[in-house]
Amino acid sequence: DIVMNQSPDSLAVSLGERATINCKSSQSVLHSSINKNYIAWYQQKPGQPPKLLIYWASTRESGVPDRFSGSGSVTDFTLTISSLQAEDAAVYYCQQYYRPPRTFGQGTRVEIK
Amino acid sequence: QVQLQQWGSGLLKPSETLSLTCAVSGESFSDSDSYWSWIRQAPGKGLEWIGEIHRGGSTIYNPSLKSRVTISRDTSNSQFFLRLSSVTAADTAVYYCARGLQTAWELAGYWGRGTLVTVSS
Numbered sequence: 001d002i003v004m005n006q007s008p009d010s011l012a013v014s015l016g017e018r019a020t021i022n023c024k025s026s027q028s029v030l031h032s033s034i035n036k037n038y039i040a041w042y043q044q045k046p047g048q049p050p051k052l053l054i055y056w057a058s059t060r061e062s063g064v065p066d067r068f069s070g071s072g073s074v075t076d077f078t079l080t081i082s083s084l085q086a087e088d089a090a091v092y093y094c095q096q097y098y099r100p101p102r103t104f105g106q107g108t109r110v111e112i113k
Numbered sequence: 114q115v116q117l118q119q120w121g122s123g124l125l126k127p128s129e130t131l132s133l134t135c136a137v138s139g140e141s142f143s144d145s146d147s148y149w150s151w152i153r154q155a156p157g158k159g160l161e162w163i164g165e166i167h168r169g170g171s172t173i174y175n176p177s178l179k180s181r182v183t184i185s186r187d188t189s190n191s192q193f194f195l196r197l198s199s200v201t202a203a204d205t206a207v208y209y210c211a212r213g214l215q216t217a218w219e220l221a222g223y224w225g226r227g228t229l230v231t232v233s234s
Contacts, residue, residue, distance in 0.1 A: 001176075040220045042160075049209050049224035050160065055217050093160055097219035101175040102150075104160040 002027050002096050006105035012113040019081040021108045023072075023094035030074045031098065038098035041070055041079045043090045044107075050093060054079065086112060115139045117225035119210045121195075125232045131197040135210030135225055142191035143168075147213040150221060151184060151195045153206040161206075165219075166193055200232045 003026040013019045029038045037057035042050035052061045054070035057077055067082045081088055089112050094105040121133030135149070150165035164174035166184045174182045178197070186193040197204060208228050211221035 038219070040217075042221070049227050050221070051224075052214075052220065052222050055214065055220055055222075061222070095160075095162075095220065097217070100162075100165070100173045101177070102162045102165075102219060104162065107159045 001101055002029065002099055002103055004094055004096055004103050004105040006092075006094055006108050008108060009106070010109040010111065012111045013081075013084045014113045015086060016083050017113075019084050019088070019110055021079045021092050021094075021110075023077045023079070023105050025075045025077075025096050028074045029096045029098040037073050037077070038096055039070070039072070039077050040095045040097060041068075042093045042095065043088075044093065045090045053092075081110070084110070084112070115212060115223045117210050117212060117223055119208075119225035119228050121208075121228050121230070123228065123230055125200050125230065126234055127201050127232060128199055129232075131195070131200050131204065131208075131230055133195040133208055133210070133228055133230075135193050135195075137191045137193070137212065142186075143188040145212075146215060146218065148218045149184075149186070149193045150211045150213070152209045152211055152221060154209070154227075155203075155206045158206075163195065163197075163208075167218075200230075202232050204230065205232045206230060 005024045007022045039057040041054040044050040058070045091107045116138045119135045148165045151163040166172045181198045183196040210225040212223045214222035
């Protein structure tokens with residue numbers, strides 16, 4: 001299995017400040033022939049299903065605010081919230097969908113400072 | 114817009130079989146190029162991928178659950194199903210059905226609202 005490790009487990013950020021979440025995979029998730037990284041990022045608020053934010057490591061899903069961005073390649077990835085808003089308080093998960101089982105990171109809780 | 118509505122048994126005793134249904138609307142299920150999956154989340158924990166079924170009916174399961182899991186589908190009714198046998202307290206979780214995107218079949222682009230399944234004697 002590809003193991004996904006997120007850091008930090010939690011962080012507190014002031015409104016309007018930047019939040020950065022890291023995700024590291026135990027194996028490459030880069031499909032070199034098409035040059036795509038099979039990484040997705042989800043946001044989950046209490047009592048709700050996760051919501052897809054980013055896929056192919058850096059493609060924003062339709063309707064997702066542009067303060068959310070993804071970057072990285074091969075085994076190291078980052079989700080950045082450029083200017084944290086109150087509604088961004090949530091748990092964020094990365095997922096590799098390169099190989100089954102399509103594993104998730106353990107989650108990072110983002111709180112407002 | 115694709116929508117997923119799910120339902121199923123919410124309270125089980127140990128050794129019973131969990132059965133959940135996910136109904137897909139907003140698209141032609143049989144014509145859709147995507148994967149449909151089940152994902153679960155134990156109380157206060159992270160997300161665990163259970164498995165998926167493909168357009169042609171083939172399935173892939175998480176090896177950790179493979180001996181107990183069956184995912185199937187009914188294309189005529191635009192539904193897919195999860196069965197998990199011999200449940201224990203460790204299977205207590207919210208179970209989600211999900212569907213991939215047209216451009217990325219393997220991920221979970223659309224989600225059901227989740228079904229809480231509790232296993233207790």
